[in-house]
Amino acid sequence: MIAPILLKIAVEALWANRLRSGLTLLGVIIGVTSVMTIISALEGMMGAIEEDLAVLGPTTFIVTKAGGVITSHEQWMEMMKRKPIDQKSVDLVSEGCELCERTCARVGGSARLKRGNNTMRRVFIGGSTFSLVDIVDMEVAQGRFHSYEDDLYRRRVIFIGDLVREELFGDADPIGKTLRLDGTKYTVCGVAKKRGTMFGESQDDFAFIPYGTHIKQFGAPGRRGIQMMIKAVSLERLEDAMDEVRMILRAQRHVPYDKPDDFTMLTADNILEALNSLTRIFRMGLIGISSISLVVGGIVVMNIMMVSVTERTREIGIRKAIGARQQHIMLQFLFEALVTTLFGGLIGIVLGYFIAEALVGMLDMQISPSTFAMVAGLSISTGIGIIFGLYPAMKAARLDPIKALSYE
């Protein structure tokens, strides 16, 4: 086997030209690091979103007027023309759907919260029936969520997010205290457990009031309509529960049998899928951009290899004169390129991971090493080595021994 000894010769040559090899390495490292940073950060962000969607639970689905992946303007216009989901729909589903364990109506908008001199503007205020707390994974830290009675009697009670508590009440116990929602007085009934931040945004600046109370203060939901959150009796019956709801709503909305649904049903899986296809586009774009830096790295490799081949013309002549075949010379130089790019690739993968971790850390998320990123990184760097090392290596292999020996 000649290959191992050629590899050894290649490594020795790289070592003998440490400075030059280091510069080549740098070119590769920059390219691979930028691609790895992007892949790792995207993987990490997707992971975080997946985790976040887990609060919805696998058996819960959402029914809204419009949503999901919108791929065209026509689709968007069609969705905008749809009739909103109304109170009647909620009632029909709660009464008629056998496989639905709980059904909850949700409306929402933003409003101003005020207590004494502390004001918070543009806080998300949701109106929902009491069962929301059982459907989504929203944990109660203090007090309670609103009850069936609160909803029925349209009581002015409010369940607040942790950031609202902190801004308006500071260290004081908020339970039973009052605050003003767009000027109207509400009593705090409970506080949600802190959820932290995502993409640098707090997940705790929200408040929920009973559904009826919301309607009383802000009026009927209008064209945006109501969002229904429904929990199926079990994971196995999820599809059936969705079908049941579909039949009820199609009947209520008089959808002809040959027309598609004029509303959207989403499970956590659907949402994830939509997100995935979005990030896929995003990812392709970013990888495309950072591939440019890879190409630059590749050109650095090729450039330095060309210089190296020219400078070592005599060495190549000597090797050929004593019987090296073309493939031997070619392998020797290809090994030099490959060792450089693989080594650079490894460093790039590690660096990229740490940079991605730091970046994603700024958004309060965590990433874990991704096999996909590593395999991608290694194949990319091997690819660069072969693609950009091949031409100089072939040039070296084809040198004429006499000309190479007399090269000054």
Place this chain on the structure above:
Amino acid sequence: MPLIETKDLWKTYTMGSEQVHALSGVTITIEKGEYVAIMGPSGSGKSTLMNLIGCLDTPTQGEYYLNGKQVSTMNDDELAGIRNREIGFVFQTFNLLPRASALHNVELPLIYNGSASADRAAQAESALTKVELADRMHHKPTELSGGQRQRVAIARALVNNPSLLLADEPTGNLDSKTSIEIMKLIDDLHKQGNTIIIVTHERDIATRAHRVLSILDGQIASDELTPENRRTVG
């Protein structure tokens, strides 16, 4: 069967519109075990002929048989194989790898014929011993004198036990005392049975050989045995 047989060898270089005939129809035969010197003025085509005989180059026209095999039509890799197995080449400028030790330089031909690592080291050491450089085998060329460098080059040429040892002005870069040492070594190699062809400008080096070929303007001008040999033959 002669070791070397050339038939009407031509080597023509085209320089722009002009054609330079470095060799114009060389026909020679050299038997196994011969010791041949090639002489001639500068530019007469000595190196060109050596490079053709050594399979470093291919003729523009004509036939060349080495050990009965037609080599003038072989491709680059086949010629590399011949150079590796059949030919040991010694150059005026040594042509050693500057960063490699003497031992590694001598090992090189063995690497390309696929010898195992242990055999390589042993063979290279014994070749270096033959040229009396066993004690310098870990030195790099820059740490050796000109004569020692040429000894390393000779060891490298011998390491594969080639059928033919070619030396193109091997003493051209050496002082007269070192030249004599190197020539003694080459004489010894001939006595041990090697076939040797040497290019030289110096008559007293040429007379060490048994046969002198004179080249003039790319053609063989004379081909005669040296006086000593005429006597032994006669």
